Amino acid sequence: MIHVLAADPTLADFGKDPVWISIIKAVGIFVFLMLSVLFGVWFERKLISRMQNRYGPNRAGKFGLLQSVADGVKMGLKEDLFPRTVDKVVYLLAPVIMVIPAFATFAIVPFGPMVNMFGVQTPLQLTDLPVAVLFVLAMGAVSVYGVVLAGWSSRSPYALLGGLRSAAQVVSYEVAMGLSFVAVFLFAGTLSTSEIVASQASGGALELFGMSIPMPSWNVVLLLPSFLIYVVCAFGEAARIPFDLPEGEGELVGGFQTEYSSSLKFALIMMGEYLHTFIASAMAITLFLGGWRAPYPISLWDGANSGYWPFLWFFIKFVLVFCFVVWVRASLPRVRYDQLMALGWKVLIPLNLAWILLVATVRAYRMEGVDQTTVLVIAAVVLVGAFAIWWRFDAVNQRRKEAAKAQVEAEYEELREEPTAGGFPVPPLDLPHYHGVQRKEVPSGSN
Known part of the structure; x- marks a missing residue:
């Protein structure tokens, strides 16, 4: 019999679990992520096909559900090829470096409140840290080493350029992403993920012109600019369309993974990319969308935020955020690399700094009792x-x-009237004679 408790976990509740409870949680997170990757690939292909008026996978199993399983088995059983010039050790380690930090990051994601699991009172979360959000940023930075090393060890110019692009992109958008978290830290007063979720339990009331106005509890409402900036940065950090420049097929063949054949190494790279998308979705839910808390009007039910029900609300939010990521992929084209860099450094970071200054000023006045x-x-x-x-x-x-634009049009009109005005002697194609030479008519059918 599993009983439930209705309590928000705090930092003091972590580190007290027996080893076997921690193993159960770790295995549960691993199984959850593996199944999410397996069915996430199928779900993305199916959803994009419906958006494009296609069927998508529909042959392997019911509704094509076994298509991802068949692809995984195929990649696991294919011959593992090594190009002659690669650095084999780094070439093998790069996909592993991409995947392991992604799995480790989910250790600090809160899936629910305190529960009674097999007679042990424990949070529905593997662990928590006083600087848990900084741990997420650190793991995201470590995983970039896998991309860079994959490009460098391949000894291919296209792969190397893809790795360099990824490094520059992550540095640019990680700065903006870290700044988008600052407003959340100022409101929550902590960097712990479990306590950030607890801070979104109630928004309190706002006293305005003598009236008491109830405030929304989720950070997405009060900190909407931070949320919008985080969404843009999440696409850049996870290298999803429209920011998937590290593997732009049009100019880099396949980017950093050009020299990886469709084998188990390629499967690990694909898994790492999906896990980074899942991390971005989970952090959006935790920091801005109330975490595992039930949305209104489900929250009016007394037992909505107790027991194992919160895991269902978290999973529903998780699926909806992933649907948004797929929708963006199906709707927007890839941007140019200079546009990507300009957006990160010239737009997102200045906006973040101005917004943080405003939020800090408001918080300071409220703390002083103004x-x-x-x-x-x-x-x-x-x-x-x-x-x-x-x-x-x-x-x-x-x-x-x-x-x-007007200057360009004027120059174009000048060149149309006088082709040699720009210094290039272009023959006027609309005249039968040019410099006294009669144009010869070539009979049809002749060579």
Whole structure:
């Protein structure tokens, strides 16, 4: 008989589990991730096919459910080839380095509250740390070594360029992603994932003009700019379309994985990419979407956030976020690399810094006991001022673009009227004579 408790875990509740409970949790997370990868591949192919008016996998098993199993077995049984010039040790270790940090990151993801598991009171989470979110960023940075080493050890120019692209991309978007977490830390007052979820239990009330207005509990509402910036950074960190530049087939053949044949090493690389997408989805749920807590109106039920029910709410959110990732892939094209870098350094990081300054100011005023109406008025003035400055700069840039376009059109018209004006003696194709030479008519059928 498994009984349940309705309590939020804290840092003091971790580190007390017997070894066999920790093993059960670790095995459960491993099985959950393996099944998620297995059916995530099928689900993504099926969902994209429906968006594109196709059937998708429909032959292997019912609804094509066994297609991913067949692909996995095929890659596991194929001959493992080694190009002659590769560094074999690094070539073999690179896929492993991509996968292991991804598995380790899920150790700090909260799946539910305190439960009674086989007579032991334990959180529905493997472990937690006072700096758990920083652990996620660290593991994401370590996994990039796998991509870089995969490109370098292949001794191929295309693979090497893909590895270098991945390193530059992760450095750029990890900075913006880390800054998007700062507002969450300021509101929650902690870096622990379990306590961040606990901080989203109740939003409290806002005193405005003498009225008490209930506030939403999830961070996605109060910290919407941080959430939007995190979503963009998550695509860049996980190298998903439209930011999958490390493996751009059009210019890099296959990117860092060009020299990996469809074998077990290739399967590990694909698993690592899916696990990074799952990590991004799980962190979005934990930090911004209430974690394992039930959404409204399910939360009105007294037992909604107790026992093993919260794992169901977490899984539903997990599937919905993954559907959004697939939807973006089916809708947007790949961007250019200069656009990717410009977005990260020139847009996301400055926006993050300005937003953090605003959030920190509001939190400081609230901690000092300043009237909330005054705080909101100050925040509104700052936002309106920032929008006005952006509008001004956008208008100036738009005028510059229009002036540059008009100049290009004027030069084009000049070249149309006089082909040699640009310094290139282009024969006018619409005249029968050029410099007194009669154009010869070539009979049809002649060589």
